[in-house]
Amino acid sequence: MSHSLQKDEVAALLEEIATLMRLAGENDFRAMAFDRAARTIENLDGDINQYIEKQTLTTLKGIGNSIAEDLYIYAETGSIPVREKLLEQVPSGLFSWLKISGLGPKKIFKIHKALNITEITELKDRCKDGSVASLPGLGQKSAENILKSIRWMEQFAERCRVDEAEIIADSFVGILSDAEGVEQVSVAGSLRRASETIGDIDILVAAQEVHSENIMERFVRNSEVVEVLGRxxxxxxxxxxxxRQVDLRIVDPEHYPAALMYFTGSKEHNVAMRQRARTRNLQLNEYGLFHQNADNQADFNRPLPVDSETDIYRHLNLAYIPPELREGHGEFELAEGGISPDLVELRDLQGIIHAHTTWSDGKRSIREMAKACTRRGYRYLAITDHSRTAAYAGGLTVDRVYEQWKEIDVINNEYAQRGTDFYILKGIESDILSDGKLDYPDEVLKGFDLVIGSVHFGLENPPDKMLDRLMRAAAHPHLHMLGHPTGRLLLQREGSKADLNRLIPFAAEHNTAIEINANPRRLDLDWRYGRKAREVNLMSAVCPDAHSEEGLDDVRYGIGTARKAGFPAQRILNTFSLEELMKRLG
DNA sequence: GCCGTTTTCGGCCCGACTGTTTTCAGTCG
Structure with missing residues (x-):
């Protein structure tokens, strides 16, 4: 009897097989085929179970008879023969070795075979006692590097938040922009793509070759640097x-656009771009876009004219694809028509929605937060303190709500009298209770201009229960928007597992928005749901969830996420004028 | 293992850097 499958589960399984194959020394192209199939499944529109029931998996690009058969068997029996066979050859302990920088599948399997070890602790010992250094193809230096990498791995997290990465990147960019001969500097990689977490920080510099030595010297001499990994x-x-690892690449100014594209990635995007070039008898690399010579190599004497990334896309019959979208996640379909995707920008924001004050757990008064908003050029601010159930955060009792409204009225009146073009909306971040109800009776709720509903407890409840809870709230006539839909804290806590692919259409149907919480610890809604959101025209808002003045500036991270998710300004509530917004909120 | 209006076989993205090498394999991005 076949059981129901999840896309993520199947994708993870295929990736695992690919990794096992590499560790087992299998042909890399075979492994790549499984990786590609994994990506196809991951990006699949619709239900994978449909494809399995109808036996139509082979209609998908990257899935042929063999992998399709594997998955039909998996749906039927819960196991795949090829995986079972590989697991016999490759001990599961070796998986964690892949995280050791400088160690890849080839060396891992070689060391494992030669020394008969499977755990990282054993690997450490064998590095120390010289056994690793004595293996052919490895030496003293290799053993030392492995030890060093393991120590780093144990001491530091693999990835960091985008705000943490930004601080480091700024330091390097600052130092490099001042260096002699530097014509352009840009952050590339996942930071430029506005990913929610960052591994390595990539920086690209355009300079004439004569200056590179000096620039490299400045780079490695930055006071942030504790170790030079390669030079x-x-x-x-x-x-x-x-x-954090920081990579610098210096290129000749004329190669800068191609290099910027190359180092921005993602890997998946780059691969697709190069394949696209090849189908047009062209060759794309980090130096440019070239015609091919007789043996299908790049003919560096015959470049296509390229002054910007846009030119490269245009030569390949694509509209400019903004960095945030370059994830191999449907961006080519979007740009195929020649019209660049219209994405919300920071300057589109006209007001702030979702901020806390000293009335609950914020650090600043209403007045101070409002002033901070006017200083930043915003036209309105929706104050949304916590509701009464959030006692730990100073949630407002009904009486306090009424008091806060009075204060807001007083300040708004002052603005009106002074002719200041600014307005404070009476909002609330209401807890969504276990049964999906909101935290105040309807007669209180209807007095707010804006009601956000957020889950703050019970995140670990079963997915179906959580989905039901969120749906009940989304259907509430007084709720305008769901706050941080999964409740995740990046690199700290997993969010709830409610199926957002079901929540999003439901919310859209009920005219309820779902927030993009811009706090760099959250960035929730996850951008990966952008496609579903677009399908059903879901509304959102880019919300700082600010607890301080500086917290307001977190909206820039949220804009990154919104762009990554493909939101145009028209589907972001706080790009509207006050009048439009009030009309929408009803 | 997958794929094909130049191919049903022979390709599969590509270059920099390191370490262990006397000419290159492995890793990384």
């Missing part, structure tokens, strides 16, 4: 005190 004339890597 060449065009490429160097360092590690900072926070344990």
């Amino acid at each position: 060449g004339t065009t490429k160097s890597s360092v590690r900072t005190g926070e344990g």
